[in-house]
Amino acid sequence: MSKAKTLIPEIFGGLLAEICLYTPLAKERPLRWTLIANPTAGGFTIGSRWKKHLRQLQECVLRAQKNPLHVDAFPSETGLKEGDENGLIPTRHGGHARSITEALIDEAGSYSDIYAKRPFNLIITAGGDGTSLDVLTALYHMPTGLRSHFAVLRLPMGTGNDGADAWELEDALSLLIDPAKPGYQRALRLTTSTPGKGPFLAFNILSVGLDAFVTHMTNKTKGKMPGDTYKLWVDVASLLYDRLYKVGSMDVSAFDERGREVRSFSEKVLLLAVGESGHRTYGSHKKILPDDRNVCLVKQMPMLRKVALKGLFTTGEHILKPESVVFNAHRVEFRGEEPLLAQMDGETVLLQKRDFPAAIELTELVIPVLKKV
Known part of the structure; x- marks a missing residue:
């Protein structure tokens, strides 16, 4: 050096x-x-x-x-x-x-x-x-x-x-x-049904599915391959993900802060992302949550449709497509029949069938941050 x-x-x-x-x-x-x-x-x-x-x-x-x-x-x-x-x-x-x-x-x-x-x-x-x-x-x-x-x-x-x-x-x-003042923000917590496995924390976005696979492979190959490794795996995942991880049906229930159910799905889910708030990005500013809503669920789709839509996550326009469901929630519970990767701000964990039902939830206001006056 x-x-x-x-x-x-x-x-x-x-x-x-x-x-x-x-x-x-x-x-x-x-x-x-x-x-x-x-x-x-x-x-x-x-x-x-x-x-x-x-x-x-x-x-x-x-x-x-x-x-x-x-x-x-x-x-x-x-x-x-x-x-x-x-x-x-x-x-x-x-x-x-x-x-x-x-x-x-x-x-x-x-x-x-x-x-x-x-x-x-x-x-x-x-x-x-x-x-x-x-x-x-x-x-x-x-x-x-x-x-x-x-x-x-x-x-x-x-x-x-x-x-x-x-x-x-x-x-x-x-x-x-x-001028700025101290304030607080929430964390995201992933809990599973397996004693001792979790809880796992994130502070930006906590998600499961295709994007977690991209994160997992990026972490494994970072520094070993030239160029933008994340972008490479976004492209590869469109072609390979379904061959490595079976996208099975997932039962999803979402609740507000008072515990009232706001959404319920039983779908083949390609990815489920929950943010600490809306207007959140991951993967170097990919706008997965481009507006005030903090949850985005993307349904399974044919491979060619994935290839066609993957670029829209950069601009946030994916939420305008019928495969996307976007809403606000305080807690999202999910259960699947197949192994599923989860990622917490770039760290990954593999969820097995025994780990379900699992839940992603917002915590209380615990992280001391600075906010504009």
Whole structure:
């Protein structure tokens, strides 16, 4: 690796720390930030993307410096101990981002000075959907009493970035530069009928069927094949999925937050996707949930019809076709006769017949995030 590339995380951390020094967030109390970065993410390693991100970072620093200095904003103790002087901790392996976040939660829980204001903890993730999933999973399990002392900001520094707070880095950083307030969002939880199998968590989209197969194969071949592996498997899945996984009949029942049934189906289902909200994407901005509704069910169709329609998922126009059923639900229960892959923000699990009935449901508001004022 060239010397210039090894300096990229250092440059990134220094500029981001400068923005944190001038954020209006939690200005009435101490602010402690931690930068969790995956140095192998595409936003750092792909030259054209890094140049764009560097330019946006420099512009955002100039914007931030127009704000008053946050007089009590510093990197967290964990950030300084495990990272560098800017509080940037590079992830070294899968699951590392989760262990870093758990250490931050322990640090916050150990604070006992009753005569001083408890610090507000800002976690900034700079990676892809895997880094975000790790951090949010730890935050999901944090003690309830600490939630109001945390917020996470997810920067789009990966390849897909469907779980980031914005598609563009400058838009995500606006949540630090412009007035923002802590808020909460829900998670998605997959439960099965097999003791000990699950629950599984997602924070963007949790789905079963064809798209989970695409995710599974992408994960298996990523780095081993040239080009856009996800796009390749989208094309291949149109031809191969039915040969590898039998698309059998599925019983689906959907319920609102009060437990009232809103939809019921018994269909051959090609895919079922449930989002934390509407207006959600996956697979690098494929608009599976393009409007306010958070559930999309796509019925089985002939192979040539799949080939003809697959491009519509990029624009969201698939919901206009008769094979698609789109609606709002808080909980979706499903039962099938055949093995079925599920994916949770890019991680997959195989569901067997014994795992049914299974359910995808929205949790309570548990993830501390930043929202525009």
